[in-house]
Amino acid sequence: MIVGFIGLGGMGAGVARTLLKGGEYKLKVWNRSTGPVEALVAEGAEAAADPAEALDADVTLSMLSQDDVIEEVVVSSGALDLARNGVVHVNLSTVSVAFADRMERVHRERGLFYVAAPVLGRPDVAAAGQLNVMCAGAPEAVAKAMPILETFSKKVWPLGDEAKRANVVKIAANFALASMIETLGEAGALVDGHGVPPAALYEVMTNSVFASPAYKTYAGLIADKAFEPAGFKMPLGLKDVRLALAAGEAGGTPLPIASLLRDAFIEAIASGDGAKDWSALARGSFRRAGRSWG
């Protein structure tokens, strides 16, 4: 089975590499810059000359940064018009609910299949093949994609027939992560204001009621002030909160915490933290208290 792959950033390369190591699929990979392509070719992948060639496959995965990049690379470029008949395009990217609807339509119009399969996990998790994948689309297309998704996932969560259902779940989960970061920041600054190191609070929390991977990871990053190098950059956090707000507005749902997070991200970037990991959002809680953290 030939598997196309479009987009070899930190996350995409990790996923592609896991597929390659599995040995079951022939991979045709494309990326805007050629470095990551060459690296994967050295490990056994084939280079696709353009996105259209990567879509000349049985199943093609894409992992790109945002709506307009996908629109340009896959649709405006004409690649989709040249795609292999019946190809299943599995989009791993975090996109807006509106764009998921649009992608579903433009694929259907061309007799192609679109599956939304956004993932939960940072680059190290992707490289370890332990992502959580939210998945939605036409049942036959999902069935075809499933073995591939399972190769690099800890678990695939089926969420129904409409692509956007997977996206809104992913968007909601990412919103919950951002809220957790801001909450850890505020709670940490709160105890710090009374002389208690945030790490002492986090130790209690993450070894009791909040003993989960997300809390352990992010409380650790914040306590250690380990904001660089970024696993997930600040502007991506802002983008994801924007997706939540847009999905909320489209569904008539006010999201006061998401609104607050949007301002916090804009503040973080305006304050010079744009290249840091989004866990550095916590710095704002200290800054607003006239103190500094990291």
Next chain:
Amino acid sequence: MIVGFIGLGGMGAGVARTLLKGGEYKLKVWNRSTGPVEALVAEGAEAAADPAEALDADVTLSMLSQDDVIEEVVVSSGALDLARNGVVHVNLSTVSVAFADRMERVHRERGLFYVAAPVLGRPDVAAAGQLNVMCAGAPEAVAKAMPILETFSKKVWPLGDEAKRANVVKIAANFALASMIETLGEAGALVDGHGVPPAALYEVMTNSVFASPAYKTYAGLIADKAFEPAGFKMPLGLKDVRLALAAGEAGGTPLPIASLLRDAFIEAIASGDGAKDWSALARGSFRRAGRSWG
């Protein structure tokens, strides 16, 4: 060793019962209403005629609802003036940072010891002897209290010499719980607005990055609309957020999410949910979207 116990509400009775079952301590219990006292006497405790008698002990635990109740029962009543010389008063209640400072002082002035030991866990956890206890106070007093605390705890977290340090950590942890509830509510309403049941989102979240006791418990309560009977009533949630805001202000720390939570609690109570569990805070996210939940 004689252990006094003041306050036999849902949490206090659970703790006292665990101590009693352990069989190591002679318990002298007091409660404003006599029902809970009689129940424990039937299981082997001794009834104290008043708070002062409960403070005629080696170590006395108290578990009352809030600052002014403790002030009245323990201080204004004159009980502390009659307390056994050298008694260690271990306050399990969630109190304000300012009140912790005050309690430390009024005990010291009388040659008594004060240990702050607020607990994390709901009544069922208390009854199971599996609480997490945050603990701070003079080392010799903490050492004396420790074996007792360990009897009913999963883990005791030592947080230093000043009592208020345990309280601010407890307050911060409870703030994080309230923030989690509101976030689950907003995230649930967000996906619901696109036709996805909140339970589907919660299943992904609590089996991946958010796999922790708190998320599992509260996502379950919200998904099942199991807001009654209340394990922790709405006004207590408001009280705890108020404690966080007061501690924040005292330490010069703005807490935007806590501020938002305060309004959400006031709204919930004003909307008729005052007798429900604080997980019903999530109903507000649906109500503000013109929908209803439970």
Next chain:
Amino acid sequence: MIVGFIGLGGMGAGVARTLLKGGEYKLKVWNRSTGPVEALVAEGAEAAADPAEALDADVTLSMLSQDDVIEEVVVSSGALDLARNGVVHVNLSTVSVAFADRMERVHRERGLFYVAAPVLGRPDVAAAGQLNVMCAGAPEAVAKAMPILETFSKKVWPLGDEAKRANVVKIAANFALASMIETLGEAGALVDGHGVPPAALYEVMTNSVFASPAYKTYAGLIADKAFEPAGFKMPLGLKDVRLALAAGEAGGTPLPIASLLRDAFIEAIASGDGAKDWSALARGSFRRAGRSWG
């Protein structure tokens, strides 16, 4: 001098009528639906067959609801390509800062002039020729437009050479109006919660420190529960707050009150107030207090 006019809604018709009454200009008017055109033709205007014909003029004013409508009517339709050489297009509409930049460019590319002239005032003020106009664009184009603007304005405020400068000022002023409405709502619900009629508060406010047209108008609408018919509909309020948030993000400025207003507008619309005047935002303050208002 021939003056084109595109868009004869409540605001546009008022402005066009004032120009017509002045008698100095020959008006060529276009509107998507023909009713408003016929009404103005009956008063002496000439009907333009399409937007391009309205742009075959010395100066053309447009007053349309939002960015994409203008894009479609003026640009995508090809009208701008057929515009009279050197025409000054004066856009009275409230548009985004990004769209102002774009409009400036597409006009320049065609050798045309673009002047941003968003207005402050409700339909009755427009009909009375008493609008406040914020104006920015190339000096020679502004000079040509000025006598026309002055015909229907109480005052024209020159704001510089870049079109977007007028728009960001208009957006900021509208944000301040929305903030005022929400504040009047919260303040009114606050006193109502203690038995004082909001009107009593508003009377003090608007006859002392807040004695301004905006406060008098909106406090009156709220006190009288006069939310229908709408002078400015709720979704337009949401749109304007969205413009403020977008302009803020583009300039790196967090706007916490605007974020809060966005949620309040979404809540108002989701709660069934979408057809009401944006002053009905105040109903939310009462609803969140478990009460109702109007």
Next chain:
Amino acid sequence: MIVGFIGLGGMGAGVARTLLKGGEYKLKVWNRSTGPVEALVAEGAEAAADPAEALDADVTLSMLSQDDVIEEVVVSSGALDLARNGVVHVNLSTVSVAFADRMERVHRERGLFYVAAPVLGRPDVAAAGQLNVMCAGAPEAVAKAMPILETFSKKVWPLGDEAKRANVVKIAANFALASMIETLGEAGALVDGHGVPPAALYEVMTNSVFASPAYKTYAGLIADKAFEPAGFKMPLGLKDVRLALAAGEAGGTPLPIASLLRDAFIEAIASGDGAKDWSALARGSFRRAGRSWG
């Protein structure tokens, strides 16, 4: 008629001086520090040895900073127990709704009269005898106080029989002022982010829809960065927002903007602006945008 006066700070001294100039009343003044007393004695007032002596009068006005100061000076000191029989105590201070209820009761219990008469205006307005006074209390007491209040007021607003009614109106008006300051700050930072001086925005606003004393005064202070000397210090702004939040909670009214303001005040003070005028709240909007203002 003998008029007592307790509290000669910036506001109180201005009011007392206006009464003295009127020549109709014999003034007995008291202040904790003696400087302001001596100044007024030099202008014809009589010095009261203690608060009790100032309450040995027909009508006694008080203007103190906050609830607990009044409690201490007037009640705990025993002054009220020694007050002249039937004295009307007119409290000009901005106090909490709960404290107004308490004061009403402690006066009634002693056969004395309590009138709440909080004022709107800064020290210069007080000195000019142009305050707006909100007034509530028993009709006969209000009638007795009225001529005195009118001596130093532009207008006295009668608000009913219960003292707290005047206080909640004053608290709501001050909340609206704080909201206006924050809004001016955000709007100013918004246009500044696009190269437009805030003064240009404020000029449009305060000469059109927002042409009121409050907007002119505060927009001027912000545009001129005239934050010192303070007419109304930052911590007083925080106190007043706290009063609004407490009154809101007591009446079951969520106040999202007030909550946001509370955090903004805490941030301003934590950031070193505690000695500045509360108009410096606007600095936060620029600071959060990574810029500075004044």
